[in-house]
Amino acid sequence: MQTVSIDIVSDVVCPWCYLGKARLDQAIANVRSEVQVAIQWRPYQLNPDLPPEGVDHKQHLAAKLGGQAAVDRAHETLNALGNADGIAFDFDAVKISPNTLDAHRLIRWAATNGEVAQSAVVGLLFKANFEEGRNVGDQSVLLDIAAEAGLDRPVIAALLNSDADKDAVREEIGMAREMGVTGVPCFILDGQYAVMGAQSVDVLSNALREIAQMKASGAPN
Numbered sequence: 001m002q003t004v005s006i007d008i009v010s011d012v013v014c015p016w017c018y019l020g021k022a023r024l025d026q027a028i029a030n031v032r033s034e035v036q037v038a039i040q041w042r043p044y045q046l047n048p049d050l051p052p053e054g055v056d057h058k059q060h061l062a063a064k065l066g067g068q069a070a071v072d073r074a075h076e077t078l079n080a081l082g083n084a085d086g087i088a089f090d091f092d093a094v095k096i097s098p099n100t101l102d103a104h105r106l107i108r109w110a111a112t113n114g115e116v117a118q119s120a121v122v123g124l125l126f127k128a129n130f131e132e133g134r135n136v137g138d139q140s141v142l143l144d145i146a147a148e149a150g151l152d153r154p155v156i157a158a159l160l161n162s163d164a165d166k167d168a169v170r171e172e173i174g175m176a177r178e179m180g181v182t183g184v185p186c187f188i189l190d191g192q193y194a195v196m197g198a199q200s201v202d203v204l205s206n207a208l209r210e211i212a213q214m215k216a217s218g219a220p221n
Contacts, residue, residue: 002212003036009176009186011044012103012125015078020185020198022085027204035212043104043169044184054098054137088131098137104169120149
């Protein structure tokens, strides 16, 4: 069975990234008997200039999208899509637009416990932000998520209280931008093929199958 690697460039405050994760999970389930998939989550910040304590979410989003009417339309669309993909968005519960640098540091550290732990942390961060209205820029929230995913809470606490990997995360984000990533999610398959946006389950499933078949046939990537 061929293995296809996926680097997922994502931000935990991007609702389309949450949808993308749900659809990718389904796509992987669809091709499990045909393709082995290895996932690595990569950082991106939609709002890198926000202060560490974050800002008022509703004001920030209205300013970013061009008014409350635009926000309401976007949320209506996302609620419908979320319902179809098993995500219970609760946008009214979201009070803070956080700076996500610490969340990305946590995702990076989770990878040392393996792919399953990293994906678990990512899923818990999305759920905390979009379904529970928890501030994923708050270190106590991050520590609770780390513990829930099976990470060592005291170790993560010590890391969060340091500057560990801040530069490394920023460097990775810079590299993504240099590669031409201007929006997320971005799925980079086998280090070569980029699938942009929260594509359908069928699109993702077919992409995985096609790359696996190319590898199996010995065709040049």
